[in-house]
Amino acid sequence: MWDEALALRPHAISLSFGAPEVYIEKAKMAGIQVLYQAQTVELARRAARAGADAIVAQGTEAGGHTGSISTFSLVPTVVDAVHPVPVIAAGGIADGRGVAAAFMLGAEGVWMGTRFVAAAEALADAKAKQRIVDAQADDTVLDHVFDIVQGLAWPEEFAGRTIRNAFTDRWHQHEGELGRAVTEARAAVDAAQAAGDFNIAPVWAGEASGLIHDIRPAGEIVREIFEEAEAILRRRPQIVL
Numbered sequence: 001m002w003d004e005a006l007a008l009r010p011h012a013i014s015l016s017f018g019a020p021e022v023y024i025e026k027a028k029m030a031g032i033q034v035l036y037q038a039q040t041v042e043l044a045r046r047a048a049r050a051g052a053d054a055i056v057a058q059g060t061e062a063g064g065h066t067g068s069i070s071t072f073s074l075v076p077t078v079v080d081a082v083h084p085v086p087v088i089a090a091g092g093i094a095d096g097r098g099v100a101a102a103f104m105l106g107a108e109g110v111w112m113g114t115r116f117v118a119a120a121e122a123l124a125d126a127k128a129k130q131r132i133v134d135a136q137a138d139d140t141v142l143d144h145v146f147d148i149v150q151g152l153a154w155p156e157e158f159a160g161r162t163i164r165n166a167f168t169d170r171w172h173q174h175e176g177e178l179g180r181a182v183t184e185a186r187a188a189v190d191a192a193q194a195a196g197d198f199n200i201a202p203v204w205a206g207e208a209s210g211l212i213h214d215i216r217p218a219g220e221i222v223r224e225i226f227e228e229a230e231a232i233l234r235r236r237p238q239i240v241l
C-alpha cells in the first residue's frame with residue numbers, strides 16, 4: 001500500500017505506528033516529505049533519525065488509535081528529543097486554548113481529528129457527529145474491542161479511542177470473553193453500522209469531544225480556533241507575567 005501511495009507522487013505523506021525506517025527511506029528516495037505520527041519518544045527519535053520532515057506527537061487523548069502518554073507530557077519531550085526537526089501536537093486539541101498551549105509546549109503546529117469529524121463536510125454519519133457533540137471529556141474509552149470485532153491485530157500498545165456506548169460498556173475490559181464471542185459480536189456491529197446505530201457501532205473520537213458543541217463548516221472552525229489562539233497568545237502573557 002505504501003508503494004502505491006508513493007506512486008501517486010503526493011507532496012507529503014503521513015505515516016503512523018510501527019517501524020518508521022523502511023517507509024521513510026522509500027518516501028525520501030522518491031522525494032516525498034514524510035510526517036511521522038509518534039506515540040512514544042523512542043518512535044519519534046527513530047523517525048527523526050530516519051529523515052522524517054516533521055514529527056506529529058500524538059497524545060493518548062486522541063481519537064482513533066493512539067498510545068498511552070498524554071499530549072502535555074509527550075509534546076515537549078519529543079520537541080527536546082528530535083530537535084531541530086519540527087513537531088506538531090496531536091491529541092485533545094479542539095479550540096484556541098489547545099492551539100496556544102501546543103505552541104507554548106514547543107510545537108510548530110497542531111493536528112486535529114475529532115474536531116473535524118464534527119465538521120459539516122466530514123463524511124461521518126450525522127448521528128455519529130451528534131454523539132461527539134453530546135459527549136463529555138470522560139465519555140470516551142481506549143481499548144481493543146472494535147479491533148477484536150474487526151479481526152484487526154493491532155499491537156497491544158496501540159489501542160483505539162471511541163465514544164463509550166452500550167457495546168463498549170458490555171465488552172470493555174472483557175476482551176478475552178469478546179474474543180470467544182466474536183462471530184455474534186461482529187454480526188451485531190456490522191448490522192448496527194448498516195443501520196447507523198451508534199449505541200453499538202463505533203464512533204472513533206477523542207477526549208476533545210467534551211470541547212465540541214456544534215457541527216460547523218471546517219473553514220469556520222479553523223478561523224475561529226486560530227482567532228482564539230491569537231487572542232490568548234497576545235493577552236495571557238500580560239496577565240500572567
Ligand SMILES: Cc1cc2nc3c(=O)[nH]c(=O)nc-3n(C[C@H](O)[C@H](O)[C@H](O)COP(=O)(O)O)c2cc1C
Nearest residue numbers: 016062063064090091092093112113114204206208
Ligand atoms: C475518526 C478518526 C480516524 C482516525 N484515523 C486515523 C488513521 O487512519 N491513521 C492515523 O494515523 N491516525 C488516525 N486518527 C488519529 C489522528 O491522526 C489524530 O492523531 C487525532 O485525531 C488527534 O487527536 P484528536 O482526535 O483529539 O484531535 C484518526 C482519528 C479520528 C478521530
